[in-house]
Amino acid sequence: MDAVDRFRALLRIPTVSRGDTALEDREAFSRFRGTLTELYPRLHERLELEVLADGSLLYRWPGRGDGAPAVLMAHHDVVPADEPGWRHEPFAAELADDRVWGRGTLDDKGTLVAMLEAVESRVAAGFEPAADLYLFSGANEETTGAGASAAVELLSARGVRPGLVLDEGGAVAADAFPGVSGDVAFVGVAEKGMAGIRLVAEKPGGHAATPARNGATTTLARAILRLEQHPAPARLSAPVAQMLRALAPRTSGLQRRLFRSPERYRRALVRILAARGGEGEAIVRTTRAVTRLTGSAADNVIAERATATVNARIAVGSSVARTVDEVRRAVGDEVRVELVAGGDPSPVSPAAGPEWDRLTRAIAATFPEAVVAPYVMLQASDSRHFTAISDTVYRFMPFDLTAAERGTLHAIDESVRVATWLRAIDFFDRLLGEL
Numbered sequence: 001m002d003a004v005d006r007f008r009a010l011l012r013i014p015t016v017s018r019g020d021t022a023l024e025d026r027e028a029f030s031r032f033r034g035t036l037t038e039l040y041p042r043l044h045e046r047l048e049l050e051v052l053a054d055g056s057l058l059y060r061w062p063g064r065g066d067g068a069p070a071v072l073m074a075h076h077d078v079v080p081a082d083e084p085g086w087r088h089e090p091f092a093a094e095l096a097d098d099r100v101w102g103r104g105t106l107d108d109k110g111t112l113v114a115m116l117e118a119v120e121s122r123v124a125a126g127f128e129p130a131a132d133l134y135l136f137s138g139a140n141e142e143t144t145g146a147g148a149s150a151a152v153e154l155l156s157a158r159g160v161r162p163g164l165v166l167d168e169g170g171a172v173a174a175d176a177f178p179g180v181s182g183d184v185a186f187v188g189v190a191e192k193g194m195a196g197i198r199l200v201a202e203k204p205g206g207h208a209a210t211p212a213r214n215g216a217t218t219t220l221a222r223a224i225l226r227l228e229q230h231p232a233p234a235r236l237s238a239p240v241a242q243m244l245r246a247l248a249p250r251t252s253g254l255q256r257r258l259f260r261s262p263e264r265y266r267r268a269l270v271r272i273l274a275a276r277g278g279e280g281e282a283i284v285r286t287t288r289a290v291t292r293l294t295g296s297a298a299d300n301v302i303a304e305r306a307t308a309t310v311n312a313r314i315a316v317g318s319s320v321a322r323t324v325d326e327v328r329r330a331v332g333d334e335v336r337v338e339l340v341a342g343g344d345p346s347p348v349s350p351a352a353g354p355e356w357d358r359l360t361r362a363i364a365a366t367f368p369e370a371v372v373a374p375y376v377m378l379q380a381s382d383s384r385h386f387t388a389i390s391d392t393v394y395r396f397m398p399f400d401l402t403a404a405e406r407g408t409l410h411a412i413d414e415s416v417r418v419a420t421w422l423r424a425i426d427f428f429d430r431l432l433g434e435l
């Protein structure tokens with residue numbers, strides 16, 4: 001059995017996380033753990049393994065010295081693959097057109113298995129890391145992230161203060177930023193926060209045959225419009241400025257001038273990015289998406305209560321409290337604004353220093369054609385929990401991916417080129433050499 005076969009064997013085990021945990025196949029998760037033990041015998045002989053209560057895995061590879069330990073992370077749960085239209089069965093791990101197809105090939109078993117392959121080879125070669133090395137694989141990253149938070153509590157209680165922490169994040173991409181040529185390796189130095197906010201309009205109801213003006217649904221609709229008309233303020237945060245500066249050599253003309261001195265052209269850049277919408281806008285401001293609406297329970301009943309759920313992604317430099325405040329000011333006092341759940345943006349890790357250098361040396365050696373750029377991750381990852389015990393948390397996925405390939409994350413036809421996946425093993429081998 002070679003590396004690709006081991007990868008495929010692990011992809012075939014449907015470790016699907018679901019919002020309702022009662023619907024999860026727990027047996028698949030224990031089968032996955034058992035298969036790991038079989039496929040990576042040397043790793044399991046040399047590293048200590050703790051299976052946390054939720055099934056998340058924490059390995060410790062004892063180091064030669066007592067320097068700051070490193071943590072390499074990759075979750076092994078995947079999102080469901082229930083949607084129709086897959087070209088190849090999502091859990092068959094078929095090999096076709098020089099690709100491995102299936103749920104988890106990119107997010108995040110691809111990374112996990114590449115990492116395990118590199119560790120297994122290094123153990124076999126007698127390698128020992130300079131300091132302790134932890135591998136963490138969450139069993140519920142796609143839902144609660146409870147495993148990561150438990151692992152952090154455990155490490156923190158033991159006084160473990162990691163240096164380098166690496167989790168999923170940006171990829172090596174050729175077409176991620178308009179006007180930027182060539183490959184860029186995007187390394188997340190921070191991630192945005194999140195807030196679930198509910199807008200509630202309450203008015204007398206009654207029979208739909210005799211509606212009153214300005215009922216609950218009308219009031220709510222007005223509030224939603226006001227929310228869109230009054231976006232959160234746009235700002236150029238420090239990591240976004242760093243990213244633009246790193247991209248500057250790959251741009252030309254006016255764009256190059258702006259990107260070279262983002263602080264100096266701050267206002268112009270913010271205006272351009274915000275006007276672009278989509279990702280451009282998301283990197284300069286807190287975004288708010290109205291995702292769910294409720295009204296009355298029947299076609300002929302006027303709602304006494306209408307609600308809208310707002311999913312806000314909070315810009316670095318802002319906070320949950322400020323976001324709720326901004327929403328309140330935008331919608332006015334016709335509706336009630338309730339915070340359902342929230343987490344602040346992560347702290348920002350430095351895009352310099354010894355841990356950054358180790359990571360970027362491994363990236364440069366594996367992807368010599370790419371320029372490394374720090375960036376702010378727009379989605380949440382398990383690594384946010386680790387910012388409580390480490391100041392150097394980075395989010396990078398060692399795959400060179402096209403926009404179309406990135407679009408298959410959490411969608412149909414998730415797949416990875418075999419050559420891309422094998423290169424990820426090289427990346428982890430080089431990174432281990434730095435640890």
Ligand SMILES: [Zn+2]
Pocket residue numbers: 075107108141168
């Ligand atoms: Zn993931």
